[in-house]
Amino acid sequence: MAALALAAGAPVLAAPADAAAQRLAPYTCKQGYVWREATAGDLVCVTPAIRSQTAAENAAGPSNQQPGSVFCKQGFVWRETRPSDLVCVVPSSRTQAKSDNANAPYRLVDPGATPQGGVSVRTESHQLGGGGYLYATGTGLSANQSVRFYAVGIGTVGPYSLGSLTANAQGALSGWNYVADMRCRAQQTGPATIVVLDQGSGTVTTGGITYAFWC
Structure with a gap:
């Protein structure tokens, strides 16, 4: 699900369809960012290109694993957007994930909310x-x-x-x-x-x- 964008300096908050949408409203991203959604509940705000890349990595992840295990083939590492994220990706993607995590507060409309x-x-x-x-x-x-x-x-x-x-x-x-x-x-x-x-x-x-x- 894409983060709700800003318009004229204020968040565009459409009437939420259910209580779950209301609970997610505090994690509204600033304009130009969307939720990464690497795993369920991953609301780190990233660029649309990174979210697309993350979705592609999720799809390709099993092919980058050693057969019959969660360990990665040579040249790949666990992405680790969070400790449970063991999707196998190239090292630069893991570095990107750590950078996006570190910048998470700065990309929210109101981190204090x-x-x-x-x-x-x-x-x-x-x-x-x-x-x-x-x-x-x-x-x-x-x-x-x-x-x-x-x-x-x-x-x-x-x-x-x-x-x-x-x-x-x-x-x-x-x-x-x-x-x-x-x-x-x-x-x-x-x-x-x-x-x-x-x-x-x-x-x-x-x-x-x-x-x-x-x-």
Whole structure:
């Protein structure tokens, strides 16, 4: 399914046919991008050419496997748009998939409108006031993969990169982990939304809000 495009700077949201369509609305891509759909539920926004390439790879994947196994023939590697994606592709396609995952938050109309995921955040105030320290914990992430954090709603800037952590072998951030030192901004008049990217799958969710940028 193609992502809903933008028109005149606003998302074109046709009346959804069912509840499922409504749930997918937060993952609306910016103009010029569509959902990759490498696997079920893959809503990473890519160019139409990459989506076409991905569909062709899915069709050709079995012919690139060693007979009777999931391992790839010489010259091919698993695409790994997410850990379960074992479609055999040329190495450049895997590199492309990792790049698209890393850029996922920047290609959404509003990454701050995505649903709450398995990661939660909290802010501890600076002792002298103004700003604060961001901490995160959570589960349901790609094992041993980078988890990146962004702030959305800081003036006209966004997503604003804050820092990253690495999920453990169980796909979790065990305990509360330090992410970033956030400083207040003179023009900030409300909270910012913290957006979480599971870089191993390209999944974008929200982790909560922070008032640290509000002086």
